[in-house]
Amino acid sequence: MRDVLATRLRRCRAEAGLTQGQVAIYCDITEKTYQNYELMTREPKLDILVRIAEYYQVSLDYLVGRTDRKEVCR
Known part of the structure; x- marks a missing residue:
């Protein structure tokens, strides 16, 4: 699961044309922290993961x- 999360974080960010810094600002974390999520040296807490998914x-x-399936159930 960890590898999948890291891969999908990178893919979503690339598809959105965003930098790690832009995502980090939205999530109210440091850019280094977000980099660690994409490298899977750290796992995001649930509240941060929810923010990332929303973003x-x-x-x-x-x-x-x-x-x-990427779609969010509404």
């Missing part, structure tokens, strides 16, 4: 690899 407009299940 990328994807589901938590997608980010952690439980599904390949």
Whole structure:
């Protein structure tokens, strides 16, 4: 699951055309912290993971690899 999360974080950010710094600012964390999430040297806490999913407009299940569907259930 850790590798999937790191891969999907990088993919979502690239698809959105964002920098790590931009995502970090939205999540109220440092850029280094976000870099560590993409490198999987640190795992995000749930509240940060929720913010990231909201920012990328994807589901938590997608980010952690439980599904390949990006859509958020509304």
